[in-house]
Amino acid sequence: MGEYPELEAKGKKARDAAIGLATLSAKTKNEALTAMASALETTMEPVLKANAEDVRAARDRGTSEALIDRLTLNEKRIRAMADGLREVAALPDPIGEVIEGWQRPNGLLIEKTRVPLGVIGIIYESRPNVTVDAAGLCLKAGNATLLRGGSEAIRSNLALTEVIAEAACGAGVPDGAIQLVETTDREAAVAMMKMNRYLDVLIPRGGAGLIRTVVQTATVPVIETGVGNCHTFVDASADLKMAEEIAFNAKVQRCSVCNAMETLLVHASVAGAFLPSMIARYRQAGVEIRGCPKTRAIAPGAKEATEEDWHTEYLALILAVKVVGGLEEAISHINRYGSKHSECIVTASYDNARKFTRGVDAAAVYVNASTRFTDGGEFGLGAEIGISTQKLHARGPMGLRELTSIKFVITGDGQIRG
Amino acid sequence: MGEYPELEAKGKKARDAAIGLATLSAKTKNEALTAMASALETTMEPVLKANAEDVRAARDRGTSEALIDRLTLNEKRIRAMADGLREVAALPDPIGEVIEGWQRPNGLLIEKTRVPLGVIGIIYESRPNVTVDAAGLCLKAGNATLLRGGSEAIRSNLALTEVIAEAACGAGVPDGAIQLVETTDREAAVAMMKMNRYLDVLIPRGGAGLIRTVVQTATVPVIETGVGNCHTFVDASADLKMAEEIAFNAKVQRCSVCNAMETLLVHASVAGAFLPSMIARYRQAGVEIRGCPKTRAIAPGAKEATEEDWHTEYLALILAVKVVGGLEEAISHINRYGSKHSECIVTASYDNARKFTRGVDAAAVYVNASTRFTDGGEFGLGAEIGISTQKLHARGPMGLRELTSIKFVITGDGQIRG
Numbered sequence: 001m002g003e004y005p006e007l008e009a010k011g012k013k014a015r016d017a018a019i020g021l022a023t024l025s026a027k028t029k030n031e032a033l034t035a036m037a038s039a040l041e042t043t044m045e046p047v048l049k050a051n052a053e054d055v056r057a058a059r060d061r062g063t064s065e066a067l068i069d070r071l072t073l074n075e076k077r078i079r080a081m082a083d084g085l086r087e088v089a090a091l092p093d094p095i096g097e098v099i100e101g102w103q104r105p106n107g108l109l110i111e112k113t114r115v116p117l118g119v120i121g122i123i124y125e126s127r128p129n130v131t132v133d134a135a136g137l138c139l140k141a142g143n144a145t146l147l148r149g150g151s152e153a154i155r156s157n158l159a160l161t162e163v164i165a166e167a168a169c170g171a172g173v174p175d176g177a178i179q180l181v182e183t184t185d186r187e188a189a190v191a192m193m194k195m196n197r198y199l200d201v202l203i204p205r206g207g208a209g210l211i212r213t214v215v216q217t218a219t220v221p222v223i224e225t226g227v228g229n230c231h232t233f234v235d236a237s238a239d240l241k242m243a244e245e246i247a248f249n250a251k252v253q254r255c256s257v258c259n260a261m262e263t264l265l266v267h268a269s270v271a272g273a274f275l276p277s278m279i280a281r282y283r284q285a286g287v288e289i290r291g292c293p294k295t296r297a298i299a300p301g302a303k304e305a306t307e308e309d310w311h312t313e314y315l316a317l318i319l320a321v322k323v324v325g326g327l328e329e330a331i332s333h334i335n336r337y338g339s340k341h342s343e344c345i346v347t348a349s350y351d352n353a354r355k356f357t358r359g360v361d362a363a364a365v366y367v368n369a370s371t372r373f374t375d376g377g378e379f380g381l382g383a384e385i386g387i388s389t390q391k392l393h394a395r396g397p398m399g400l401r402e403l404t405s406i407k408f409v410i411t412g413d414g415q416i417r418g
Numbered sequence: 419m420g421e422y423p424e425l426e427a428k429g430k431k432a433r434d435a436a437i438g439l440a441t442l443s444a445k446t447k448n449e450a451l452t453a454m455a456s457a458l459e460t461t462m463e464p465v466l467k468a469n470a471e472d473v474r475a476a477r478d479r480g481t482s483e484a485l486i487d488r489l490t491l492n493e494k495r496i497r498a499m500a501d502g503l504r505e506v507a508a509l510p511d512p513i514g515e516v517i518e519g520w521q522r523p524n525g526l527l528i529e530k531t532r533v534p535l536g537v538i539g540i541i542y543e544s545r546p547n548v549t550v551d552a553a554g555l556c557l558k559a560g561n562a563t564l565l566r567g568g569s570e571a572i573r574s575n576l577a578l579t580e581v582i583a584e585a586a587c588g589a590g591v592p593d594g595a596i597q598l599v600e601t602t603d604r605e606a607a608v609a610m611m612k613m614n615r616y617l618d619v620l621i622p623r624g625g626a627g628l629i630r631t632v633v634q635t636a637t638v639p640v641i642e643t644g645v646g647n648c649h650t651f652v653d654a655s656a657d658l659k660m661a662e663e664i665a666f667n668a669k670v671q672r673c674s675v676c677n678a679m680e681t682l683l684v685h686a687s688v689a690g691a692f693l694p695s696m697i698a699r700y701r702q703a704g705v706e707i708r709g710c711p712k713t714r715a716i717a718p719g720a721k722e723a724t725e726e727d728w729h730t731e732y733l734a735l736i737l738a739v740k741v742v743g744g745l746e747e748a749i750s751h752i753n754r755y756g757s758k759h760s761e762c763i764v765t766a767s768y769d770n771a772r773k774f775t776r777g778v779d780a781a782a783v784y785v786n787a788s789t790r791f792t793d794g795g796e797f798g799l800g801a802e803i804g805i806s807t808q809k810l811h812a813r814g815p816m817g818l819r820e821l822t823s824i825k826f827v828i829t830g831d832g833q834i835r836g
Contacts (some may be wrong), residue, residue, distance in 0.1 A: 019753060023776050102798060108787055110797055117809050118779070196633065200809045215614065219634050221810040242832040249834035335437060357827045358441050361536070369526055369830030378835070379528055379826070380520065391535050391618045391823035392639040393811035405809035408797070409775045412787030414660040416667035417796070 004191050006183055011198030013176035014119045014144040020174035021142045022116050026093035029140055032171035033089035036136065037082035039167035040160075044078055050159035051128065058152055070126045071153055081132040081160075084383060088136045091382040094400045095142045108412045115407045116142030118200035121192060123148045123214055125206035128156040134205070135164055135178045137385050141403035144177045146199065148192055151184035158182065193218035200405075205386055208313070223394060223402075225386035228258030228341035229313045230371045233265040233330040233356070235347035240274050242368060243346040247278060249370040250344065252285050256315045258387060259342045259364075259374040263310060263320040265330045271298060271323045279321070287317045294323035310337040327352050331359045338362060341389050342371035363389060363396035422609050424601050429616030431594035432537045432562040438592035439560045440534050444511035447558055450589035451507035454554065455500035457585035458578075462496055468577035469546065476570055488544045489571055499550040499578075502801060506554045509800040512818045513560045526830045533825045534560030536618035539610060541566045541632055543624035546574040552623070553582055553596045555803050559821035562595045564617065566610055569602035576600065611636035618823075623804055626731065641812060641820075643804035646676030646759035647731045648789045651683040651748040651774070653765035658692050660786065661764040665696060667788040668762065670703050674733045676805060677760045677782075677792040681728060681738040683748045689716060689741045697739075705735045712741035728755040745770050749777045756780060759807050760789035781807060781814035 040047070051073040058068055094114055101111035120143045124130045131147055138145040149157040161180040169175050181192060193202060193214060202222045204214040214222055232250050234243040250261035266274055271294060279289055279299045289295070290305040302321070309320040310333070324330045327345075334343050344366035345356040353367045364374045374397060376384025381399030388394040394402035458465070469491040476486055512532055519529035538561045542548045549565055556563040567575040579598040587593050599610060611620060611632060620640045622632040632640055650668050652661040668679035684692055689712060697707055697717045707713070708723040720739070727738040728751070742748045752761050762784035763774040771785045782792045792815060794802025799817030806812040812820035 019777075019779070022779065104796070104798055108791060115779075216637050221639065221808060223810070239832070245832060245834050253835055353829070357829075359437075361437070361440065361533075362825065364826040364828060367827075367829045369828055369833040370835050372835040373526060373828060373833065374826075378522070380522055390639060392641070395824050396826045406813050407780065408782040408792075408814045409785075410782060410787055410791060411771070411775075411785045414657070414663060415787040415791065416663050417671055417788050417790040 004183060004188050007181065007188065007191055007195060010146060010176075010179045010181065011119070011195050014146050014179060015198050017174040017176035018116065018118045018144040021139075021144055021177055022095075024142060024173065026095075028172045029093065029142070030089040032168040032173045033085045033136055033140060035167040035171040036132075036164040037085040037089075039163050040078055040082045040085070040132070043163050044075060047078060047156065047159040047163060048073060048075075050155035054153055054155045063152070067126060067152075071128070071156070073128060073156060077129065081129050084133055085136045088140050088383055091140065091400060093140065094404050099406065106415050108410055108415050111409045113407050113409055114401075114404050117403055117405050119144045119146060119198055120403065121146045121148065121195070121199045121202040121220065123189060123192070123202065123204045123206075123210065125150045125210055126153055128153045128160055130205055131157045131160045131180070132164060133383070134203075134385060135161075137383055137400060138403060139168065139173065139177060141400045143403060146179055146181065146192070148181040148189060154182070154184050190217055193220060196220050203386060223386070223388050223398070224390040225388055226258050227313055227339045227389060228260070228387075229263070229311065229337060229339040230259060230261050230342045230344075231263045231265055231334050231338060232261050232344040232346065232371065233324075233334070234267060234270060234274055235327065235345055235349060235352050236267040236269045237348040237352070238267075238270065238346040239348060240270065243274065244278050244281065246344065246346055246368070246370050248281060248285075250372055251282065251287060251319050252317070253370070253372055255317050258313070259371050260315070261319070261344075261371055262312065262314050263322065263337070265322050265324050265333060267330075268294070268323050268325055271295075275299060275321070282319060285317070287319050290318065290320045292322040295321040313339065327355060331356065334360050334362070339389055341387065342366065342374040344369065344371050363387065422601060422606050425599065425606065425609055425613060428564060428594075428597045428599065429537070429613050432564050432597060433616050435592040435594035436534065436536045436562040439557075439562055439595055440513075442560060442591065444513075446590045447511065447560070448507040450586040450591045451503045451554055451558060453585040453589040454550075454582040455503040455507075457581050458496055458500040458503070458550065461581050462493060465496060465574065465577040465581060466491060466493075468573035472571055472573045481570070485544060485570075489546070489574070491546060491574060495547065499547050502551055503554045506558050506801055509558065509818060511558065512822050517824065524833050526828055526833050529827045531825050531827055532819075532822050535821055535823050537562045537564060537616055538821065539564045539566065539613070539617045539620040539638065541607060541610070541620065541622045541624075541628065543568045543628055544571055546571045546578055548623055549575045549578045549598070550582060551801065552621075552803060553579070555801055555818060556821060557586065557591065557595060559818045561821060564597055564599060564610070566599040566607060572600070572602050608635055611638060614638050621804060641804070641806050641816070642808040643806055644676050645731055645757045645807060646678070646805075647681070647729065647755060647757040648677060648679050648760045648762075649681045649683055649752050649756060650679050650762045650764065650789065651742075651752070652685060652688060652692055653745065653763055653767060653770050654685040654687045655766040655770070656685075656688065656764040657766060658688065661692065662696050662699065664762065664764055664786070664788050666699060666703075668790055669700065669705060669737050670735070671788070671790055673735050675790075676731070677789050678733070679737070679762075679789055680730065680732050681740065681755070683740050683742050683751060685748075686712070686741050686743055689713075693717060693739070700737060703735070705737050708736065708738045710740040713739040731757065745773060749774065752778050752780070757807055759805065760784065760792040762787065762789050781805065
């Protein structure tokens with residue numbers, strides 16, 4: 001890190017800011033979030049100008065239109081960021097909660113209280129809105145944020161950070177609470193992943209490649225987010241109309257997100273009744289089918305699904321389909337190939353619902369509902385910083401509470417250990 | 419890992435075992451723990467024989483008597499392990515708890531349930547009792563355990579693992595739930611720290627060096643345990659008799675453990691009244707004092723405390739002492755040099771107690787009680803697997819609940835996302 005004086009300086013400043021942030025009142029934090037929202041709406045010009053330069057540079061490099069779209073800001077998108085900050089301001093403050101407390105026989109009162117994590121590093125790609133969303137959520141939970149976006153959005157991220165950091169400071173938040181790393185080369189990112197002295201946790205937000213790199217490289221504790229190879233299993237007893245609606249929604253409603261379905265598993269006893277109309281509907285919606293031999297016998301023209309297909313998160317209008325012998329095979333398939341994100345059974349059987357929810361190892365296990373609901377907002381947690389697919393600390397949608405840690409406060413009157 | 423077929427085979431076996439373990443009834447787990455305890459008591463001979471060989475080899479290498487003592491097993495120590503397992507059996511089963519649940523406006527019922535972490539890797543040094551303690555706690559929380567002890571205790575650890583794993587299997591626990599890595603070279607340990615495919619979490623138990631290595635090397639999520647550079651601050655308003663009892667207990671009652679005090683901070687206004695008798699009592703107990711200039715003026719002959727002393731976890735009868743100008747300086751010193759483990763203020767001031775507990779960033783913050791209470795048993799959590807000094811997942815003493823993760827179970831009647 002000695003080679004990156006910027007990281008050293010910003011890390012230290014974030015650590016210092018975190019001390020003040022930990023005891024900031026909810027009132028001050030909410031005023032800051034509201035001020036940040038207003039500043040975004042009243043200072044659009046420098047942000048849009050910086051973004052236009054990022055977009056121009058991206059076009060010059062021949063970036064795809066899909067990526068250009070993700071990078072592009074406009075008035076509507078900036079207003080959406082501001083609205084997001086106001087929604088975070090309206091959420092209850094998680095800090096200071098006494099989660100539980102008890103008295104020991106020796107009279108010690110032990111209270112488990114909720115405190116901020118401290119300094120959170122966010123490493124993300126392309127979408128500049130992450131700059132604002134992440135900083136807002138981290139601030140509400142009393143954390144300092146060190147942001148590190150991609151080089152393609154550096155001008156936009158700098159402009160956004162300047163606007164929100166200044167507004168936060170003006171509302172009484174310690175200087176250094178929201179900072180962006182300006183050095184965007186790979187080596188600086190690696191150095192950031194090893195800043196154990198200054199960072200309490202790293203949250204990567206982006207594609208599978210970015211997340212893998214952070215997990216493999218970081219020495220700072222990481223919360224792994226996002227990859228979703230999700231399944232829907234249509235059981236023998238399923239209401240086939242309900243199954244069709246759920247399976248269609250899970251694949252088609254928005255196919256580019258982590259909670260969309262990638263593989264459909266169908267009980268052999270209903271494959272003949274269920275698959276023909278289901279596949280016809282998929283095809284009408286532009287979904288490419290890759291099937292096991294039994295599926296292909298029902299759906300002529302479907303490609304053969306390979307071992308790789310069972311492992312793949314398409315994030316596209318492609319669906320792998322497999323006919324399975326029964327519940328046990330469905331559970332084994334999911335536990336073997338799934339990414340432990342969101343998994344669904346459609347069934348009318350109490351026993352099978354129970355076996356599935358107990359036997360499938362995933363962050364979210366559904367009975368008779370679309371996997372698309374795995375989302376902080378849909379779960380009623382308010383805004384989310386991501387969806388954890390690891391088992392440590394947080395699993396599933398992460399709201400404000402997942403951006404906190406705990407502190408035991410022990411009060412006595414002279415107790416010593418015998 | 420391809421170079422370590424043992425790790426690959428045992429990792430895979432542990433992963434398979436974890437599936438069955440997750441839905442094992444509390445009754446079966448408790449019967450297994452009891453059977454393990456009985457087996458330890460009735461099969462002492464091979465364990466003691468293997469241990470004698472470890473001890474002989476350690477003596478031949480010229481190992482210190484302190485380390486030999488930690489390595490040595492005898493009937494009493496084995497009985498203590500067995501009793502520990504019975505205590506774990508008597509604790510409530512954390513798995514299956516519905517932590518919270520709520521209904522969404524669309525009728526979805528969302529339940530946050532407690533599930534095992536999966537496969538836990540434990541990397542530890544010398545004391546063979548960790549083999550049994552860790553395996554017992556992990557089993558009770560429904561986890562498979564992959565143990566990796568030091569080469570100096572390999573024969574003892576193998577013998578212990580054989581006894582308890584066989585007893586567990588006999589009681590209905592899946593084969594592979596408790597395994598020991600037999601390869602004890604460093605490279606195998608490094609390979610184990612990168613077994614993301616098979617391990618959900620790694621818990622290092624041992625000295626600061628071991629823990630640092632695991633944090634720096636592992637790609638598997640780590641729970642950092644143990645290092646404790648703890649402070650006691652004697653405030654201006656403290657009951658000085660109470661302060662003396664607490665400060666003496668925190669340093670002397672057992673100095674080799676992580677929750678023992680390493681630095682005593684004293685408010686300048688009471689230093690003259692407090693330190694002379696306090697230091698005399700420490701010296702009588704064999705405690706070496708290293709002081710700041712003001713301390714040395716009060717305690718002639720005390721060594722000068724260096725910058726390094728403020729950073730050091732002595733784990734010995736050595737104490738750094740500093741006279742501070744007030745509460746703010748005490749808090750700054752602790753937040754700068756402490757390891758965020760256990761910190762204490764002795765005070766009669768409501769305001770200062772409040773400022774200290776809010777301002778100090780540590781797992782456990784005490785008012786008027788010895789830091790020595792930071793312990794799963796003393797907190798009433800039952801047995802502990804260690805004391806976390808990181809902020810992610812668990813902080814402070816880790817009991818059974820800290821060896822679990824969560825799963826969202828969502829039940830509906832055909833809900834799809836609009």
